[in-house]
Amino acid sequence: xxxxxxxxxxxxxxxxxxxxxxxxxxxxxxxxxxxxxxxxxxxxxxxxxxxxxxxxxxxxxxxxxxxxxxxxxxxxxxxxxxxxxxxxxxxxxxxxxxxxxxxxxxxxxxxxxxxxxxxxxxxxxxxxxxxxxxx
Numbered sequence: 001x002x003x004x005x006x007x008x009x010x011x012x013x014x015x016x017x018x019x020x021x022x023x024x025x026x027x028x029x030x031x032x033x034x035x036x037x038x039x040x041x042x043x044x045x046x047x048x049x050x051x052x053x054x055x056x057x058x059x060x061x062x063x064x065x066x067x068x069x070x071x072x073x074x075x076x077x078x079x080x081x082x083x084x085x086x087x088x089x090x091x092x093x094x095x096x097x098x099x100x101x102x103x104x105x106x107x108x109x110x111x112x113x114x115x116x117x118x119x120x121x122x123x124x125x126x127x128x129x130x131x132x133x134x135x
Contacts, residue, residue: 059084068134103134
C-alpha cells in the first residue's frame with residue numbers, strides 16, 4: 001500500500017498542478033489573442049459598408065431590370081436608385097448616372113465613405129457599373 005499510496009498522492013499532486021497551469025495564459029499566446037482581436041475588430045468595422053455595397057448592387061440590378069423591361073425613362077430609374085441609396089444608408093453625396101442605349105440601360109453608382117479604425121480613417125471607395133441589356 002505504501003507504493004500505491006505514493007503513486008496516488010503524486011498523481012493527484014500533478015493533476016492539481018496541471019489544472020492550475022491550464023488556467024493561466026502563457027506569454028506566447030498573447031500575440032495570437034491580440035491578432036484574433038484585431039481581426040474581429042476589422043471585420044466588425046468593415047462588414048456593414050461591404051454588406052451595404054452588395055445590397056445596393058442587387059437593388060441596382062433589380063431596378064435596371066424593371067426599368068429596361070418597362071421601358072422607363074432614365075430620370076425615373078435614377079429616382080428609384082436614389083431612393084434605394086437612401087434606404088441602404090449610402091452617403092448623401094452618392095453619384096448616380098443612368099444612360100440608355102436602345103433597350104440597354106447602364107447605371108453607375110459611385111460613393112465614398114470613411115471606415116474609422118482606431119488610429120486612422122480609411123476611405124472606402126465604391127464605383128460600380130451595372131448594365132442591363134433589356135433582353
